[in-house]
Amino acid sequence: xxxxxxxxxxxxxxxxxxxxxxxxxxxxxxxxxxxxxxxxxxxxxxxxxxxxxxxxxxxxxxxxxxxxxxxxxxxxxxxxxxxxxxxxxxxxxxxxxxxxxxxxxxxxxxxxxxxxxxxxxxxxxxxxxxxxxxxxxxxxxxxxxxxxxxxxxxxxxxxxxxxxxxxxxxxxxxxxxxxxxxxxxxxxxxxxxxxxxxxxxxxxxxxxxxxxxxxxxxxxxxxxxxxxxxxxxxxxxxxxxxxxxxxxxxxxxxxxxxxxxxxxxxxxxxxxxxxxxxxxxxxxxxxxxxxxxxxxxxxxxxxxxxxxxxxxxxxxxxxxxxxxxxxxxxxxxxxxxxxxxxxxxxxxxxxxxxxxxxxxxxxxxxxxxxxxxxxxxxxxxxxxxxxxxxxxxxxxxxxxxxxxxxxxxxxxxxxxxxxxxxxxxxxxxxxxxxxxxxxxxxxxxxxxxxxxxxxxxxxxxxxxxxxxxxxxxxxxxxxxxxxxxxxxxxxxxxxxxxxxxxxxxxxxxxxxxxxxxxxxxxxxxx
Numbered sequence: 001x002x003x004x005x006x007x008x009x010x011x012x013x014x015x016x017x018x019x020x021x022x023x024x025x026x027x028x029x030x031x032x033x034x035x036x037x038x039x040x041x042x043x044x045x046x047x048x049x050x051x052x053x054x055x056x057x058x059x060x061x062x063x064x065x066x067x068x069x070x071x072x073x074x075x076x077x078x079x080x081x082x083x084x085x086x087x088x089x090x091x092x093x094x095x096x097x098x099x100x101x102x103x104x105x106x107x108x109x110x111x112x113x114x115x116x117x118x119x120x121x122x123x124x125x126x127x128x129x130x131x132x133x134x135x136x137x138x139x140x141x142x143x144x145x146x147x148x149x150x151x152x153x154x155x156x157x158x159x160x161x162x163x164x165x166x167x168x169x170x171x172x173x174x175x176x177x178x179x180x181x182x183x184x185x186x187x188x189x190x191x192x193x194x195x196x197x198x199x200x201x202x203x204x205x206x207x208x209x210x211x212x213x214x215x216x217x218x219x220x221x222x223x224x225x226x227x228x229x230x231x232x233x234x235x236x237x238x239x240x241x242x243x244x245x246x247x248x249x250x251x252x253x254x255x256x257x258x259x260x261x262x263x264x265x266x267x268x269x270x271x272x273x274x275x276x277x278x279x280x281x282x283x284x285x286x287x288x289x290x291x292x293x294x295x296x297x298x299x300x301x302x303x304x305x306x307x308x309x310x311x312x313x314x315x316x317x318x319x320x321x322x323x324x325x326x327x328x329x330x331x332x333x334x335x336x337x338x339x340x341x342x343x344x345x346x347x348x349x350x351x352x353x354x355x356x357x358x359x360x361x362x363x364x365x366x367x368x369x370x371x372x373x374x375x376x377x378x379x380x381x382x383x384x385x386x387x388x389x390x391x392x393x394x395x396x397x398x399x400x401x402x403x404x405x406x407x408x409x410x411x412x413x414x415x416x417x418x419x420x421x422x423x424x425x426x427x428x429x430x431x432x433x434x435x436x437x438x439x440x441x442x443x444x445x446x447x448x449x450x451x452x453x454x455x456x457x458x459x460x461x462x463x464x465x466x467x468x469x470x471x472x473x474x475x476x477x478x479x480x481x482x483x484x485x486x487x488x489x490x491x492x493x494x495x496x497x498x499x500x501x502x503x504x505x506x507x508x509x510x511x512x513x514x515x516x517x518x519x520x521x522x523x524x525x526x
Contacts, residue, residue, distance in 0.1 A: 011375045012290040023164035025070045027096040031061040048072025054118045054154045058273040093247045118154040122192040132479040139389035141478040142304040151190045159185045162272045163198045169243050187289045188296030196274045201281040233280040234258045241265035287371040306336045315482050316453050325443040341415035345385045350415035371432045397458035457481050
């Protein structure tokens with residue numbers, strides 16, 4: 001659609017700014033189960049124009065209402081009552097979360113137009129497989145999977161609203177702070193149901209300071225000084241965490257994890273239904289989000305391939321929602337990007353090429369690392385590569401099924417295999433912090449399992465190509481790859497595992513058995 005093309009070409013920062021501003025004009029209303037949509041909108045429009053709205057189900061019906069003007073929110077807040085009821089004392093914090101009740105029951109006529117509810121979660125893999133069987137090519141199957149799993153416009157609005165509501169608390173202490181999402185909520189690779197990673201930013205506080213220095217004198221704030229930035233971060237998060245815990249409507253299970261490498265507050269935000277992780281500004285994480293945003297916008301095949309590979313990995317137990325020695329979704333995404341850089345001609349540019357295109361305003365040096373790359377998408381030449389997703393998927397499995405992991409590492413800056421700087425089984429260079437391996441957690445058995453699954457998948461796709469399968473209700477193409485392999489015939493696996501230690505094979509087959517029973521239930525995690 002034209003609208004989509006327009007949103008696609010905006011820079012990452014423009015999109016973020018626009019969405020944050022939109023979230024400030026938004027409120028969330030819990031509605032009765034029998035609701036007249038017309039009456040609700042009539043009531044709200046007495047406070048100003050409603051620009052857009054949608055309903056969703058999350059332990060009851062909720063409406064997200066976006067006003068045209070921010071002043072409408074203030075007007076509504078002035079008119080809203082405090083909850084009555086003698087049995088509870090309330091914390092008198094006035095947020096943008098409201099409950100709407102109808103004093104007189106809804107008449108039959110009004111009830112006949114049922115509310116349209118926007119889904120906030122994706123279908124199960126089992127349902128997905130059934131849908132995929134009716135597509136007419138692997139390429140279409142992959143776009144189908146993308147459409148089922150990607151974040152919807154409504155879900156993205158809800159994510160920014162969750163950040164905006166947390167920001168209302170932060171502003172009580174730090175009036176010009178911003179809370180914004182990073183990672184999968186904004187990098188175009190987020191899946192319905194994924195957590196909201198958000199951070200608290202005071203960065204533009206420093207921008208005022210630079211303007212002051214021009215005159216003949218200097219003026220600065222007296223501020224509390226602490227021995228380290230880490231300590232300041234911990235203190236700020238501790239207080240905001242307590243605040244959410246004590247006063248935040250709908251903020252439950254608040255956990256302060258202040259001794260982690262990156263201190264954070266985890267909480268569950270009941271009104272929106274999100275699991276949230278709040279940390280303090282991490283510029284490098286934002287650069288990674290923007291880099292992925294750029295790659296995701298450049299070519300529609302990029303996202304289709306990433307979503308497919310991640311869903312495949314989840315089904316086969318290669319990734320897991322609990323931390324451990326599994327490959328992470330971030331590592332998998334980087335592997336897909338690397339593979340696309342290596343096509344001939346390349347489908348996406350290397351990070352060094354994006355850096356070449358950067359101008360003054362794109363210069364970012366963070367903690368001594370050069371994180372500069374072009375932000376204007378129109379400066380990047382579109383690829384001349386016309387390969388189909390069918391080919392790319394099959395070649396992805398072929399490529400990594402035969403990759404020399406013992407010797408080589410994956411470097412997205414250069415877009416080529418480089419000798420491993422140290423002996424981790426899987427070495428993927430952190431695109432910005434050049435001395436870090438983003439897949440340091442992955443152990444040898446997990447890597448070998450990945451290789452075995454990639455080989456098996458390449459084999460299934462090639463075998464099908466020869467058979468020129470007619471479309472049938474039998475799972476074929478991508479659908480055949482989303483069924484745990486041990487299910488059909490574990491003995492077939494053994495032929496394609498030559499050259500692996502027998503120990504590894506034994507542990508692999510065991511892990512396959514273990515996985516099969518519970519894979520389909522929890523088939524697609526983060």
